[in-house]
Amino acid sequence: MDASTQPLPSALRAAHERYVTAPGEPPQVRLLVADSWRRCRAGAVRPDGSRLPPLRRTAGDLAAYRRDHPLAAVLPLFGDLLGAGAADDGHVFAVGDRDGTLLWVEGDTAAVGRAERMHFAEGALWSETQAGTNAPGTALAVGRAVQIVAGEHYSSAAHAWSCAAAPVRDPGTGRVLGVVDLTGGSTIATPPAFAAVRAAALAAEAELARTSFAPPVLLGPDGHAPSRPETGVRLAALGRDSALLEYAGHTHRLSARHSEIVVALALQGRGVTGDRLAVDLSEREMPPSTLRAELTRLRAVLGPDLLGSRPYALLHPVRADFAAVAELLAAGRVDRALARYAGPLLPRSEAPVVVGHRRALEQQLRGAVLGSxxxxxxxxxxxxxxxxxxxxxxxxxxxxxxxxxxxxxxxxxxxxxxxxxxxxxxxxxxxxxxxxxxxx
Incomplete structure (x- = not known):
């Protein structure tokens, strides 16, 4: 279930009230939100809105911190993709660091002012542990893009708002650098808003990959780089339900579930826990034994030198066709991106991480084509x-x-x-x- 199929805000607020006033009452909301509410309760987050997120940084040290932050390099890109639309539509867009501290908050002037009254402001800490269930904090907690609608917020101070956010990762290491967010009214609780945020995160990662410097190459005695066996992985998952994975001279046609797992690992970067991978693969609760069995079978296909565990990861660099399309779009090469786009990502997959990326990439490509x-x-x-x-x-x-x-x-x-x-x-x-x- 995504945010577009959620109950009306009044029903969500009623579910919130039942949960916070009746000990032991199971949360009557979608699994993502229910898990977040349980974490908030365990962490003693106040649900009544009486404790607003703390202002972690002052204007003085925030300026220096922002200047040196890796996401400063892609702030103009975020502004182009989200800023103008947020200002025109009465919304706010924000960029935060990996801890949930908001570094930049921009958009419609009136909306920015209203957001500041609940401490959704530059320098405030909107981690899940400090602000309760919210898109930036929960996206960082689960490691993927999320939407939080009205009464799904754990703190009632945010019940008038809806938000969508996506983590932004270092393209080289997979480490989370921060989060990008759209916050506003009911139109944020829609697939286009979610797609816009996810596409902005993908575009930022592609831009960071494009502008990063490659490590120096050590030359041999003859002045040439020594030849090395190809250790990279090529992954084709656009327009097909069975992904093709090429590694060490072998091509593997993966099953539908193994395709979802490999795509999820490629999207998440290096290292993901079993719990998070289970959430990425299914909206329904997946028994740990089921996931372990699938990963054991996948390791038998790929080999232990490619698929690592604790955390689960692909142990060699991955060149995926969907990542190539995103990079071409970020570079403004719409013609090349369209030529490389073989169709929707794993089109029959219902895994949340695949569905979210599929929608975001199509929305980004379609927008670029129509805008051209x-x-x-x-x-x-x-x-x-x-x-x-x-x-x-x-x-x-x-x-x-x-x-x-x-x-x-x-x-x-x-x-x-x-x-x-x-x-x-x-x-x-x-x-x-x-x-x-x-x-x-």
Whole structure:
């Protein structure tokens, strides 16, 4: 269940009141939130809003800390992707460090002022242990993108808000550097807001990877770099349900579950606990024995030199097709990104980490194609299985073709037909169409 299918805010607040006033009452909310509430109760977080998050840093030392923080390099990128939209839509966007301290809070002036009254402000600590269930803090706690809607916040001081946040990782080590967040009204509790935040985090990671310096190469006596056996991993998971993994001269076609595990490990970077991996793979509670059995079988396929445990990790650098698309988009190479995009990531997978990344990458690519105004790219998008039922893309194509062109009239007619035929979200239409065409 995602935030778009959550009960109304009044029902969430009633569930919150039952939980905090009745000891032993099981939380009647989705699993992600229920687990967070239990952590908050165990940590003695106050649910009544009487204790606001502490202001951890003053303006003076915050300025120096922000200047040297790794995410300072991608703040302009966050501003381009989220800042203007937040200001126009009455929202706030924030960037925090790995501990949950908010480093930058920007957006609509009135919204920023309201947020400051609950200490959602620069220098405040919004970790889950200090602020209760909230998107930045909970995203850092579970290591993945999350949405928190209204009464899902553990502190009632935040019940008027909804938020979506995603951790940002060092592309070289997988270590969490911080978190990016959108906070505002009910429109934040929607798939597009979640996709925007996830896409911003991916774009930031791609930009950090692009601008980081490679380690020096040690030359041999002949002045050339010594030859080394290829130890990297190539992973293809776009447009296919069985991922292909190439390593040490062998190609493995993975099962659906093993594909999800490998993609999750590639997305999370280096090192993930079994508990977190279980949450990434299923909204339902997964018994530890089930996950261990799957990982044992996967290790038998890949070998112990590739799949590590405690924590679980892929032990060699991974070059994934979905990461390559994100990097090309971050570099502004929309044409190359579209050419590399073979379809949705593991299209039939329902693993939360895969679904979130699949939606975010498609949203990012689609936005870049539509924003380009290039009829050639738009035509390639609507000619593909995943874009054939995208009414907005057909409208953009019609708008950017020469006036009087028969193709322009045909594109406009196709857009109109799709508008009248479907009454569900466009992304859901595109994904269902892809599954149908690919033999589901």
């Amino acid at each position: 105004g290039d009829p050639r790219l738009l035509r390639r998008w609507v000619d593909a299985d995943w874009g054939a039922d995208d009414a907005s893309a057909w409208r953009h194509l019609a708008r950017n073709l020469p006036g009087g062109s028969p193709q322009r009239a045909a594109a406009a007619a196709r857009a109109h037909a799709l508008d009248t035929a479907f009454a569900v979200p466009p992304q859901a239409v595109r994904h269902a169409a892809w599954l149908q065409r690919s033999g589901s």
